[in-house]
Amino acid sequence: MDRTLLAEATLMAPALTACLVACLPRAWTTGLARAGAVITAALALVTGGAALADPAHPQVGPWIALDAAAGLLLAVIGVVGLVAVLVSPAHLDAATRSLVPEPRRRRVFYVLVFAFWASLLGVPLAGNLAAAWLLIEATTATSALLVGFSGRRRALEAGWKYLILTSLGLGVALLGVSVLAAGVPGGDLESLTWRALPTYAAGPSTALVAYLLLLAGLAAKAGWAPVHNWLPDAHSEAPAPVSALLSAALLPAVLLVAWRCEAGLAPVIGDGTARGVLVGFGLASLLVSAPFLARPLAWKRLLAYSSLEHMGVIALGVGFGTPLALAGVAVHVVGHALAKTLGFVAVTPLLAHRPSAATDPLVGVGRTRPALGVMLGLSLGTLAGLPPSPLFVSELLVVAGGFTAGWAWAAVAAALALALAFLGLVRALLESTAGDVAGPAAPAGAGRPALPALPGLRGAGLLAAACVPCLLALAVAALWLPGSGIVAALVRGVR
Amino acid sequence: MNTLSAWLLVGLGLPVVTLRGRRMALGAVTVQALVVVALAVHHATGPQEVVAAAALGVRALALAAVFLVLAARTRDPRPVEAGAGPARRGALAVGLALLLVWLVPSAGLASRTVEGVVLSCVAFGLLVAATTRSTVFQVLGIVLVENGLALAALDLPGTSWLIELGVAFDLTLIALVAGVFHERIFAEFGAGDTSALATLRD
Numbered sequence: 172m173d174r175t176l177l178a179e180a181t182l183m184a185p186a187l188t189a190c191l192v193a194c195l196p197r198a199w200t201t202g203l204a205r206a207g208a209v210i211t212a213a214l215a216l217v218t219g220g221a222a223l224a225d226p227a228h229p230q231v232g233p234w235i236a237l238d239a240a241a242g243l244l245l246a247v248i249g250v251v252g253l254v255a256v257l258v259s260p261a262h263l264d265a266a267t268r269s270l271v272p273e274p275r276r277r278r279v280f281y282v283l284v285f286a287f288w289a290s291l292l293g294v295p296l297a298g299n300l301a302a303a304w305l306l307i308e309a310t311t312a313t314s315a316l317l318v319g320f321s322g323r324r325r326a327l328e329a330g331w332k333y334l335i336l337t338s339l340g341l342g343v344a345l346l347g348v349s350v351l352a353a354g355v356p357g358g359d360l361e362s363l364t365w366r367a368l369p370t371y372a373a374g375p376s377t378a379l380v381a382y383l384l385l386l387a388g389l390a391a392k393a394g395w396a397p398v399h400n401w402l403p404d405a406h407s408e409a410p411a412p413v414s415a416l417l418s419a420a421l422l423p424a425v426l427l428v429a430w431r432c433e434a435g436l437a438p439v440i441g442d443g444t445a446r447g448v449l450v451g452f453g454l455a456s457l458l459v460s461a462p463f464l465a466r467p468l469a470w471k472r473l474l475a476y477s478s479l480e481h482m483g484v485i486a487l488g489v490g491f492g493t494p495l496a497l498a499g500v501a502v503h504v505v506g507h508a509l510a511k512t513l514g515f516v517a518v519t520p521l522l523a524h525r526p527s528a529a530t531d532p533l534v535g536v537g538r539t540r541p542a543l544g545v546m547l548g549l550s551l552g553t554l555a556g557l558p559p560s561p562l563f564v565s566e567l568l569v570v571a572g573g574f575t576a577g578w579a580w581a582a583v584a585a586a587l588a589l590a591l592a593f594l595g596l597v598r599a600l601l602e603s604t605a606g607d608v609a610g611p612a613a614p615a616g617a618g619r620p621a622l623p624a625l626p627g628l629r630g631a632g633l634l635a636a637a638c639v640p641c642l643l644a645l646a647v648a649a650l651w652l653p654g655s656g657i658v659a660a661l662v663r664g665v666r
Numbered sequence: 667m668n669t670l671s672a673w674l675l676v677g678l679g680l681p682v683v684t685l686r687g688r689r690m691a692l693g694a695v696t697v698q699a700l701v702v703v704a705l706a707v708h709h710a711t712g713p714q715e716v717v718a719a720a721a722l723g724v725r726a727l728a729l730a731a732v733f734l735v736l737a738a739r740t741r742d743p744r745p746v747e748a749g750a751g752p753a754r755r756g757a758l759a760v761g762l763a764l765l766l767v768w769l770v771p772s773a774g775l776a777s778r779t780v781e782g783v784v785l786s787c788v789a790f791g792l793l794v795a796a797t798t799r800s801t802v803f804q805v806l807g808i809v810l811v812e813n814g815l816a817l818a819a820l821d822l823p824g825t826s827w828l829i830e831l832g833v834a835f836d837l838t839l840i841a842l843v844a845g846v847f848h849e850r851i852f853a854e855f856g857a858g859d860t861s862a863l864a865t866l867r868d
Contacts, residue, residue, distance in 0.1 A: 270850060305832040312839040319847060324854050328863035331847050335804050338840050339795050342811040345833070346788055349818040353774035373774040380770050404866040463868060472868070 174230045177218040184211040189285035204281040208256035215249025226660030236298035239660035244295035247508045248420040252288045255412035258516050261627030262410050265523030270322040287313040294424040300363040303428045311337050317413040318405045329408035333401040340391025347384030365665045368435025378439040393425040395452040396459035406475035415515040418478045419508035430489045434664040449490030456483030457588035464595030467532040474514050477554050480592050481507045488569040496572025497661040498653040499565040506561035514550035520627040535608035544604040546635045555596035561645035672783045679790040683759040684752040686745045688737050688802045699726035718830040725834040740852040746800035746859045763789035775821045787814025801858035805844040812837050
């Protein structure tokens, strides 16, 4: 089947589902959402799989670009979106208030989720910088409402910060897009295909300014330090399924656009300069995240700072640009998505049962609820890079890639920052799963009544059970990946 | 674009930085957007460009209508104070605009005057969003940035009406979402004042 057609179907499925959920009777909402999610995820996996199966022949047109990187991202966004939709009923059942009055709450939530998902799937597929910008801006409009969906004060604050900071950032990026458009043959926004960027003809200094504007703007959306202020707030206050989409799907999708800009403009402004900006953002993100990861933080806030760290690792890998580093990036994107989704999904039942878990650090969950403790431990252990986590291998690959690319100082700095982040996350892992519990949350037994069962925990358990073999397989695949055709295609990009 | 239009656009942007009243600032941003629409119509050479200009016009009027309704529904007990006084904000805005014009090399738009106006609008918008605490003003800052960028898109050598329509649609959507947030923030906190939004810190 034509891959472009598959890509178009992948974009249409969630958009159509959003329309159907909005128009058809309310009683069908959850069923429609589930069916739409399964179809969308299946299409995303097939399209992504087709691109990864034949990485040497990317399909690159003026509007749709389907290469290995897009294929990888499509598969990730498809899976994360599916999980987010499937666990949403548990979140919606437990929610006590919302921006939208009760009779319409479920319907509006799913319409927004599918609209967000559709624009997210479009970002890696965009064959044109201007179209990619439009789709990223569309993700802001849909996801900001989801961040503030609970209607609580903290959620409104997080949603507002997210909306204003990312919109301003994208405004700055649009200035970069306009500057670029004036200098490519054709001279309009439609001419800004990825393959046209290296033909920029208005001079390297103007191209550099455009590149800096673009990356500064995209950094605000990708959650890179120092313009990451919205990220911890939005991730911690959004409904857990939305947090999973924001962290595991949105951030790497925006990062792919930054990567394509770097690859397109490097021939004009110089390889070292173009990569240096990404390495700078990567290091800044790692260094800023490390001290926060050492603090006692509420679970979702901890995962948010971990996103900052991991986006830093991915930016470094892309900046280093060697086969080793890019193999690390590929593994990191997938491993981070699985572990982060599990982390947000596993904590959903606990948040519904104990709202204070949204603001206070988790302590000793494994002592009171062993199954939940195992899931949280699996998520955090993987994110920390505790062997045999695939993220351990991917971080090694990225750092090694830094040495082979001639960025030894950056690789050393990254290794030190990763070690600090590792220590912080391992401390959080021990504290949240096996820490000393006092007061009402103390373990059952010794005269205490058994704790009530958590609805939705079984779904999280199924996800954890599915994640274990996937993560182990990914760790093994990471060793084979550097010499593969997929990595060769990542190095080549859409050229 | 002639010098008069350039100064008119800059002159309509700068008051948004210094004004305290929401309606006056909204009026200045809307008139500025309509001047950009007039320039778009003047530039138009085919039906697609006329459609893109119409989209910009609809965006300008729709945003004005939405924010007028919002302003009427959410009357602040007193104007929300900004972080700095109007003179300081104005000086900062002019300084930032001059700095941007000095730093950014010629981008290849039709003239350096247009580039100066675009960069000034971006500087004013960023300053408004960064230094004011009013939720309405922060959104007006974004609209100000986008007015400048719409002007840049008009002055590109080619045309891309589809992208321009998309940008106009996206920005209208963002402003509508911001309107929803503004109303809820007003309902929860009793004012559209972002200084109340300071509980999420580490």
